[in-house]
Amino acid sequence: MIEQMSEHRYLTFALGKGRLANKTMELLEEIGITCEEMKDKNSRKLIFVNKELKLKFFLAKGPDVPTYVEYGAADIGVVGKDTILEENRRVYEVLDLGYGKCRMCVCGPESAAGLLRHHEMIRVATKYPNIAKDYFYNKKHQTVDIIKLNGSVELGPIVKLADVIVDIVETGSTLKENGLEVLEEICPLSARMIVNQVSMQMEPERIKKLITDIRGRLN
Ligand code: PRP
Numbered sequence: 001m002i003e004q005m006s007e008h009r010y011l012t013f014a015l016g017k018g019r020l021a022n023k024t025m026e027l028l029e030e031i032g033i034t035c036e037e038m039k040d041k042n043s044r045k046l047i048f049v050n051k052e053l054k055l056k057f058f059l060a061k062g063p064d065v066p067t068y069v070e071y072g073a074a075d076i077g078v079v080g081k082d083t084i085l086e087e088n089r090r091v092y093e094v095l096d097l098g099y100g101k102c103r104m105c106v107c108g109p110e111s112a113a114g115l116l117r118h119h120e121m122i123r124v125a126t127k128y129p130n131i132a133k134d135y136f137y138n139k140k141h142q143t144v145d146i147i148k149l150n151g152s153v154e155l156g157p158i159v160k161l162a163d164v165i166v167d168i169v170e171t172g173s174t175l176k177e178n179g180l181e182v183l184e185e186i187c188p189l190s191a192r193m194i195v196n197q198v199s200m201q202m203e204p205e206r207i208k209k210l211i212t213d214i215r216g217r218l219n
Contacts, residue, residue, distance in 0.1 A: 010054050011199075011206060014074035016062035016083070020191055023099050024078045025057075031213040066091055066194060075199035076207070081189040082168060086128045091194040094211055098218055100191040104131060106184040107175055108157045108164035113183050115163055116142075125149050125156030126166040135166065135186050154178045 015021035025038060035057055038048045047058040060068055065079040066089035077091070080100055084093060106116065106124075115122050119142045126132045129148050136144045147162055149155075154174055156162035164183060175181055193211070200207060 009203070010049075010056050011076065011203065012056040012058070012074045014058055014060050014065045014068040014077040016065050016077075016079045017059045018062075020062070020078060020080065020100055021059055023191070024097070027097065027099075027214065027217065030217050031210075063087060069194050069196050072196050072198060075196050075203065076210075077194045078191055079194065081187075081192050082128060082131070084192060084194065085134075085187075086130050088130060090197060092197060092200055093192050094195050094207075095193040095214060097191040097193060097214070100189070102168050102170040102189050103182075104128070104166065104186040104189055105169045105182045106135070106164050106166055106186065107154075107169065107180050107182050109180060112157070112163050116183055121145070122163040123147060123161070124164055124166055125153055125162035127151065127153055128166055131186065132166040154180060 015024055025035065028034070033050070033053060033055065035048045035050050035055070037043070037045070038057060047056065049056050058074065062079055062083050063086070065074075065077040066084060066087040068074040069077040069091045070089040078097065082104055084091075085104075112122070119140070121143055123145045124132050124136065125147045127149060129146050132144075132146050136142045136146075147156070153165045153167045156165050157180060158178060165180075166186065168189065169175060169182055172182070193214070195207060
């Protein structure tokens, strides 16, 4: 009876809108999970259903994905490790999906290297204040002034708002084109699958099979 009920329950995925969601749907398609109505690129719809497989997908802003998963509005989420670290939600991180690879770094002009080395009181501009705080306070034991920005963080040192930035570096071209460089590496990043803690208890078979299938595909 319980088995039957769980077969009828929808499993809901929250995906970070954009490239990450597209990559994830490509990967899911390889293990036989498709969602035809999601393929219409002109659609402004945010929620999509596959009735046969009893799956729902919704597109959320990346930083909100761990929130939906923690509260159980989604059973499963796909989001960057940067967001997982920054949001620090109570979710299980179950799989490194391997794509969306980049690095979280401290960057700035070459001249700022000495300020870091000597643990000077510096200003750090970032979209990721929690990651920056954890790195400077807990790992480096350096007191800094953290300034939250919402994007185009590379502007910070150029317009003298900050000495350095904490930001994602993928190809390094944004830094290069703005006369900045990587000064310290904080951690590697990539897309991860996260799972709601209660969903994991309620639907262990379905979720574990999904993880196994994806892992098999990635290998
Ligand atoms: C990200 C990141 C860097 C850039 C790094 O910004 O914040 O600015 O990409 O990529 P690169 O090393 O390949 O140049 P995003 O494009 O997400 O926009 P944002 O500045 O609004 O955050």
